[in-house]
Every structure is written in C-alpha cells, then in structure tokens.
Amino acid sequence: xxxxxxxxxxxxxxxxxxxxxxxxxxxxxxxxxxxxxxxxxxxxxxxxxxxxxxxxxxxxxxxxxxxxxxxxxxxxxxxxxxxxxxxxxxxxxxxxxxxxxxxxxxxxxxx
Amino acid sequence: xxxxxxxxxxxxxxxxxxxxxxxxxxxxxxxxxxxxxxxxxxxxxxxxxxxxxxxxxxxxxxxxxxxxxxxxxxxxxxxxxxxxxxxxxxxxxxxxxxxxxxxxxxxxxxxxxxxxxxxxxxxxxxxxxxxxxxxxxxxxxxxxxxxxxxxxxxxxxxxxxxxxxxxxxxxxxxxxxxxxxxxxxxxxxxxxxxxxxxxxxxxxxxxxxxxxxxxxxxxxxxxxxxxxxxxxxxxxxxxxxxxxxxxxxxxxxxxxxxxxxxxxxxxxxxxxxxxxxxxxxxxxxxxxxxxxxxxxxxxxxxxxxxxxxxxxxxxxxxxxxxxxxxxxxxxxxxxxxxxxxxxxxxxxxxxxxxxxxxxxxxxxxxxxxxxxxxxxxxxxxxxxxxxxxxxxxxxxxxxxxxxxxxxxxxxxxxxxxxxxxxxxxx
Numbered sequence: 001x002x003x004x005x006x007x008x009x010x011x012x013x014x015x016x017x018x019x020x021x022x023x024x025x026x027x028x029x030x031x032x033x034x035x036x037x038x039x040x041x042x043x044x045x046x047x048x049x050x051x052x053x054x055x056x057x058x059x060x061x062x063x064x065x066x067x068x069x070x071x072x073x074x075x076x077x078x079x080x081x082x083x084x085x086x087x088x089x090x091x092x093x094x095x096x097x098x099x100x101x102x103x104x105x106x107x108x109x110x111x
Numbered sequence: 112x113x114x115x116x117x118x119x120x121x122x123x124x125x126x127x128x129x130x131x132x133x134x135x136x137x138x139x140x141x142x143x144x145x146x147x148x149x150x151x152x153x154x155x156x157x158x159x160x161x162x163x164x165x166x167x168x169x170x171x172x173x174x175x176x177x178x179x180x181x182x183x184x185x186x187x188x189x190x191x192x193x194x195x196x197x198x199x200x201x202x203x204x205x206x207x208x209x210x211x212x213x214x215x216x217x218x219x220x221x222x223x224x225x226x227x228x229x230x231x232x233x234x235x236x237x238x239x240x241x242x243x244x245x246x247x248x249x250x251x252x253x254x255x256x257x258x259x260x261x262x263x264x265x266x267x268x269x270x271x272x273x274x275x276x277x278x279x280x281x282x283x284x285x286x287x288x289x290x291x292x293x294x295x296x297x298x299x300x301x302x303x304x305x306x307x308x309x310x311x312x313x314x315x316x317x318x319x320x321x322x323x324x325x326x327x328x329x330x331x332x333x334x335x336x337x338x339x340x341x342x343x344x345x346x347x348x349x350x351x352x353x354x355x356x357x358x359x360x361x362x363x364x365x366x367x368x369x370x371x372x373x374x375x376x377x378x379x380x381x382x383x384x385x386x387x388x389x390x391x392x393x394x395x396x397x398x399x400x401x402x403x404x405x406x407x408x409x410x411x412x413x414x415x416x417x418x419x420x421x422x423x424x425x426x427x428x429x430x431x432x433x434x435x436x437x438x439x440x441x442x443x444x445x446x447x448x449x450x451x452x453x454x455x456x457x458x459x460x461x462x463x464x465x466x467x468x469x470x471x472x473x474x475x476x477x478x479x480x481x482x483x484x485x486x487x488x489x490x491x492x493x494x495x496x497x498x499x500x501x502x503x504x505x506x507x508x509x510x511x512x513x514x515x516x517x518x519x520x521x522x523x524x525x526x527x528x529x530x531x532x533x534x535x536x537x
Contacts, residue, residue: 025475051386058465066465074465078472084383085480089337095480096336101487103455103479107308109468 006076007069010054013076016043020079021072025105028082033093040083040093047080071111115352122508123356130514134503139517140316141497145524146448152527153426153520154180158273158280158287160428160442161187165270165304166220167195171237174220175200175210180445181276185263186210186226190237197265197274198239202228203258235260269296291359292424294408302400303437303458307475309482310454314490317427317443317451318516323485324441325423325512327351327367333484342379355412356511361425361519363512366410369418370434387473391481392418393435394470398460402436423512425519436460439478449493455482
C-alpha cells in the first residue's frame with residue numbers, strides 16, 4: 001500500500017492523485033495535452049460528483065494554511081477545472097485550431 | 112435591424128465622422144518599414160504601462176521591463192525615499208545590462224539597496240547616482256557625478272506605473288490619458304491584488320491582436336464551440352452588438368452585456384460553470400468589497416445589463432473591468448512587424464476560501480481557452496495579409512474601434528514624418 005496523498009475520506013480518488021495533483025497551471029495544462037480523452041473522462045466522471053464535497057472539506061481548514069494532503073485535494077479540483085474544457089466543450093485534449101500557440105502562466109496565486 | 116440603440120447619426124461610426132466608413136488598408140500591419148516608424152513615432156513617445164505599484168511593495172523593490180520595440184530595457188524601482196522611478200537598464204561604464212538574472216534578455220525582479228553591475232562592480236543608488244567605481248583612480252578626468260543612470264520619465268496613475276521614453280514628453284501622463292480613462296480613478300484596483308499573469312509570443316502584428324479584442328463581432332462565431340449546443344448556434348444567429356462605444360483622443364472604449372450566468376437555466380451552462388459558479392465573465396459571486404459605488408467612468412453610459420468595459424489605452428494597453436468585480440489587463444509588446452509578445456493579467460480580490468479560489472481558477476482557465484483561439488487565428492490573418500492579394504478590408508459598425516486604432520497610429524506616424532522633414536529642412 002503506497003502512502004496516501006489525499007485526506008482519508010477522498011481515498012476513492014487516490015488512483016488519480018499521482019497524475020493530477022499538480023500545483024501549477026503549466027503542469028496541469030501539459031498533463032491535459034498528454035492525456036487521452038478516455039483517461040480524462042475517467043477522472044472527470046470520478047471527480048465531478050465529489051467536487052463540491054472536496055471544496056467544502058478544504059474550507060474546513062484555514063485557506064492560507066492548508067495541510068499538504070488538503071492542498072493536494074484542492075490541486076485535484078484545479079485539474080478537474082482544466083479537463084472540463086476537453087470533456088465539456090472540445091471533445092479533444094487541445095483547443096481546436098490552437099496549433100503551436102501558447103500562453104504561459106508566469107505568476108499564479110497559491111495554494 | 113439593430114437590437115440596441117445607436118447614436119442619432121444612425122451608427123457608432125457616423126457618430127465619429129472623422130473615422131470615415133470606407134474599407135481600411137492593413138499595410139500598417141505587414142510593412143517592416145512602417146514598423147520601424149512605429150518604434151519612433153508611437154512607442155518612444157507614448158506613456159507605456161509597465162506594471163502596477165503592488166509589484167513594488169517596499170523601498171528597494173524593483174522589476175525590469177524589456178521594451179524590445181524601443182530596443183531598450185528599463186528598471187523600475189521604489190527608491191529609499193519611496194519614490195517610484197525608472198532608469199534605462201544600462202551601466203554607464205561599458206554598456207552592460209545593469210539588472211538581470213541568468214538570462215540577459217529575460218525580465219527579473221527583487222529587492223535591493225543599490226544596483227551593482229555584474230561586470231566591473233560599479234554601484235548606483237536606487238535614485239540613479241553612481242556611488243562606487245572599482246579602481247576609480249585608474250580613470251581619466253573622471254567625476255562620478257557625470258555617470259549616473261539614464262533616467263526614464265515615470266509616473267503613476269491609479270496604481271498603474273507608466274514610463275515614457277521621450278526626453279521631454281509632450282503631455283503629462285494625466286493629460287495623455289484624458290478624461291475618459293481618468294474617470295475610472297477610484298475603482299478599487301488597489302484591492303484586487305491576486306494576480307494571474309500570462310504571456311505568449313504571437314505570430315502577428317500587435318495591432319491585429321488589439322483588433323481581435325476590441326471587437327466582439329467575432330465572439331459568437333470563433334468561440335461558438337465553447338458554448339453548450341443549447342446556446343452556441345442561437346448566439347451565432349443573433350450576432351453581437353456593443354451597448355456603447357466611445358472614443359476620446361487616442362483611447363477608446365467598448366461596453367457590452369454578457370455574463371449573468373447565475374441567472375441562466377442550467378441547460379444553457381456547462382457543468383463546470385455551475386459547479387464552480389464561474390466562467391468567462393468571472394466568478395458569479397462578487398467579492399466582499401464595496402462594489403456599489405463605482406466612479407462615473409466605469410459603465411459611463413449606464414447601460415443595463417452591464418457586462419464589461421474594455422478601455423483601450425493608446426498605444427498597447429487595455430484595462431477590462433468586469434461587472435462581477437474583477438479586472439484584467441492586456442499588453443501587446445511588438446517585437447517585429449509580424450510578431451509580438453502578448454501579456455494577459457487577471458486581478459481578483461484575494462480569496463478568503465478555497466471555494467473563491469476555485470472560481471478564480473475557472474475564470475483564468477476559461478480566459479486562456481478563449482485567448483489561444485484568438486491568438487492562433489491572428490497568425491492565419493497575418494500570413495494572408497502579407498500576400499497583399501487584397502489591399503482594403505471592409506469594417507462594420509461593431510469594428511469601429513479597429514478603425515480608430517489604425518487611424519490614430521497612422522496619424523502619429525505621419526506627424527513624426529512631418530517633424531523629421533522639418534528637422535531636415537532646417
């Protein structure tokens with residue numbers, strides 16, 4: 001049994017944690033581009049019904065002082081936001097016709 | 112038939128008759144010769160926004176700004192007296208870049224008590240005076256007072272830091288911004304300090320991206336797939352109309368409706384918009400600050416339902432204020448006739464909870480999805496404009512601001528050329 005990355009009550013989401021608990025937008029965007037639609041659909045279907053509960057749980061802690069496992073849970077929510085565009089709009093990982101265009105997020109807030 | 116009222120002249124464009132209504136040339140966006148003139152006539156003479164005061168929180172805080180269009184770099188600093196200043200980022204000894212880290216052409220920031228050149232150790236106080244020269248006695252007829260940093264005109268309006276590369280700017284910053292822009296003063300920019308800063312290199316002339324974001328005629332078409340099938344095609348069929356357009360000197364404004372997700376039935380929204388209570392127009396729930404007493408300059412025409420104001424500040428700076436209580440800025444920094452660096456920065460009141468932060472994340476991610484669609488389309492435009500197969504393009508009434516930008520840039524370039532001729536004939 002590997003060490004849990006997420007709070008115990010979200011242990012059902014552990015299979016996605018090592019892939020999608022990513023602290024920066026750049027990592028989340030790259031993971032999206034590197035994933036298949038099937039992989040992202042699996043994550044989306046498992047995570048979407050838990051999103052509200054996950055945020056509510058994060059907010060039982062002080063926002064500016066989240067324990068590591070709680071911060072990872074919040075990062076999982078950010079990743080869900082990221083994959084929602086391929087799933088809900090594009091039906092493909094990348095933005096249609098975006099070619100080699102890029103926008104790097106050089107400054108982003110924590111946590 | 113227009114769904115929203117237009118000025119008595121019958122169109123927004125006719126309300127500003129100096130703009131004309133004829134097709135417009137985009138030669139100004141493909142000609143390398145014109146770009147060389149723009150460097151001198153526009154970018155070395157205008158007040159350029161380079162950041163916000165929050166980026167200089169303490170005495171000694173500094174950041175550098177690469178201004179490739181003017182072939183210089185400036186260092187902006189809050190000196191030991193708390194005054195915000197700018198200097199050309201060059202050591203007076205042998206021209207080394209004074210402030211940089213690891214990569215000479217990349218921007219940097221930090222806090223220091225003085226600037227020290229990496230090359231031969233010359234030191235400058237933050238106000239610019241040269242204070243130390245390595246082996247000063249080896250120099251000839253040398254007085255440190257003659258070798259201070261080269262100052263750049265610098266001023267602050269509403270917390271936005273501007274520089275002007277002219278030796279003697281023809282207008283103060285306040286006069287340059289004029290009444291339409293300065294009427295925004297008092298908006299709580301200073302409370303919206305959570306920052307998402309995006310940057311990318313774009314394969315088009317800088318004015319093409321300004322055009323892309325100063326008309327929303329394209330929005331229901333280019334972005335139709337971002338909307339649920341229940342609302343995308345009807346939006347496209349309806350088209351777009353701005354609620355208010357305004358021109359003041361070289362600056363311009365468009366006000367639109369939009370957003371209002373919290374009032375929409377679920378079937379018109381994406382699941383993540385509902386789950387995050389956020390989207391393109393930002394978080395549905397307003398931050399916990401006073402948003403009931405805006406200055407008159409925000410939503411100046413008092414339209415309802417108000418969605419956003421996009422203030423295009425000449426030449427390359429946009430402040431976009433959203434009804435829900437946040438704002439973003441765009442900067443378009445030319446690097447050649449057919450390339451520029453685009454910066455998009457989103458500012459929110461710092462979140463007090465994870466729920467607020469997730470709503471901000473959704474707004475930021477949505478912004479990038481839209482912006483990448485826009486930016487890549489521009490490369491397609493640039494490449495065909497350069498074919499010169501077509502020399503003039505019809506602009507409709509919703510594209511009035513594009514017409515104005517190209518006209519103003521042309522006027523500034525023409526004025527510069529006249530001055531050069533007068534100088535030469537003296």
